[in-house]
Amino acid sequence: MSTHTVFVVDDESSVRKSLERLLRAAGYHVESFASADEFLRGEPEERIGCLVLDVKMPDLDGLELQQVLAEADRCLPIVFITGHGDIPTSVRAMKAGAVDFLAKPFDADDLLAAIERALEAAGNQASKRAERAEIERRLAALTPREQEVLRHVITGQLNKQIAADLGTSEKTIKVHRGRAMRKMQVQSVAELVRLCEKVGIHGP
């Protein structure tokens, strides 16, 4: 079992308590909150995990929290649970990226399966994010001129063409290109292109 954290947000204490028990018994690390506000306040660090979220709560409800998190680009897959599920609400939740939408009372197996999927998604997202961060870090090491050259390189231009575009000598471009390739830790232009796609860097 992973050591990822499952966050439970439900205003109903008995439900919260039972879920904590169940999830701990299933081997998860669980943190629970009585309201969306409490969750937002109590979760400063960005840990990898998923959210088991009640739809209807006083003040900020589940769907609203989902929106807040999305806006904050917080990567936290959500499993919704609800005492009275209606179709419009579930559709809205799923469209906004929820992993699952479970009506209370739900079977533990269903919940745990959903959580597994959510954590898997969370793991994927986390590794992607880590990869992206590494690329960004490498990119950050490039000088502005090297970055400029890099954008031209990934479009498949030859050194001569780049030199013409940038109004400099072919030789200079070759030096910048070599440094950029080294700093980006790639051996081939194809590899560089893949990395740049991952962080959304396109040609000029």
Next chain:
Amino acid sequence: METATAEWVSIRPLSAVTIRARFATLPFALLLMLGAVGLLVGSSQAGAQASSGEHTARTVLVLYSDNRLLTANTVFDASLRQTLRSHVGEPIDCFSEFLDEVHFPAFHQERMRDLLRAKYADRPPAAIITFAPPSLDFCLRYRSELFPDAPIVFAAVEAHTSATGALGPRVTGVRSSFDGPATLRLALRLHPDTQHVFVVDEPSRADLTSRWEDFRESESSPRFHHLDARPLQQLLEALAQLPDESLVLYLGPFAAETGRRVTPQEIAQRMAAVSRAPIYATSDAFVGHGVVGTVTTPMDAIGRETAELVGQVLGRERVDPIPPVRTLATAPIFDWQQMRRWDVRENQLPAGSILLFKPPSLWQQHSRLVLAASGLFLLQSGLILALVLQSVRRRRAEREALQRRQELAHTTRVATMGELTASLAHEINQPLAAILSNTQAAQRLLATGNTNGDEIREILADIVADDQRAGEVIRRMRTLLRRGESEPTILDVNDLAVEVVGLVRSELILQNVDPVLDLSPTPLRVHGDRVQLQQVLLNLVINALDAMKETSNGDRKLRVRTAAMDDRLVRVSVEDTGVGLPADSIDRVFERFVTTKPHGIGLGLAICSSIIQAHGGRVGAENNADRGATFWFNLPAVDAEAKR
């Protein structure tokens, strides 16, 4: 010797004095007197004739053989006078004289003759009536000296007496029978087991009993015994000791017992009182005085026939020949009361029997009264029935109205609960979810063995609590969904508020409404139907929620307040921050079919109003100063009622 008595045969008109005397005590005497005056005026001519007829009214002399106490005499006399009144078309002075021949020596009869001749010299009788053979003999003996011109009409002379040849001219009469043999024959037929017949008669006529012994009808004829009629005490003792299967034939005395002045009827009555056997007689004079029956010519018939004959005689005074002697038939005469005593049934009597003293049926006696009473009874019964039916119908209508009201209340409750479906499902699903999760957590813990008893115990306790919570929700729901009336009880409106808000708790969450319970610190007790009052409060709360649909999320506030108005009234109010009421419908929201909701039918508040009114309270609504509306209801406080 008996004093001669004279009575007016009242053919003459009654004098005004008589009428006044007779009716003086009556309240309408005046009216009658007026009528009498009219009568006198109308018949003044007849009156004048009557007053002159005081001299012309003819005299009829009735000569009895015995004294005045003899029953036969009185019955005959009454019948005779009545028939004379109705049959003779002229005024008649009818006088009675009594020879009493058995009690006085024979020479006394000459004195009697002289007395009568002197007494009636001024007004000689137009006819002489004799009763029984001795007076007829008397008249015939002194015929030439005692009013020889007056025709003689005899009565009570036995039919078998054959001395008609010796009667002479201007003598006629009525022959009748005391039919002893027929009486005895009939008595034996009615009492077929009779072994002994006791003949009661004057001691002097004991030898006559042998005559009865000759009486034979069959081989099984009874034995005959003579019983002396005197002394009376001895006779009564004998009668009280008669053997079974006996019969008494009473032949006399017909005359009153001298000295003690006991009439023959009294003797018969005293005999019947003690006798162990039925008594039959040969005269109808005793029927009605203890004697079962007789076969004889009825005495009143003799009186009637005699009177008719007298009428004929007087009518043809100057014309011979005198009407012939009449012979009257006999008839069995019975006393119904005595027949019952001796178990003689009516259908055993021969045809043509005269049955006396049979009590007339109520119908015979009072047919009009019975008719009127029956009619009245029927009318009254009908009236009572109608009233009862009306009352039954009214009660049924009331019951139906109440039932309809309850059904309507129930229907709206169901509708209200329908609106709360999501909320209620939520309320039940929460504990169910907790139970399931807890259970499955426990299963996992037990499966892995990675637990201790404490944790399991905790889990089980939580499961129990959640289960109870779900059960409570269902119980409240069922209470509200139940049909009909629940028992009125004393309840605290604070509890009522808590229960209702608890029921809609999820709804409040779903609709982002912030509830505030502003409850009185002291219990506010009212007397009422918990379900109905819950329904009212629930209805007001749901209306408040509906009114706040347009209100922005943070501003949706619901305040349920309970307070004592004074020591007599309790108020429960529901305050919202919704759209408020349109000014023109504030006064009408509690009327039927008035609604401010787009999809409302306008019954909820009307039912609330009728429920609160049935509890002796009042409902009301008003807009708040800032925003929204407040609905409230007042109920009489129970403590205040207790003080009264």
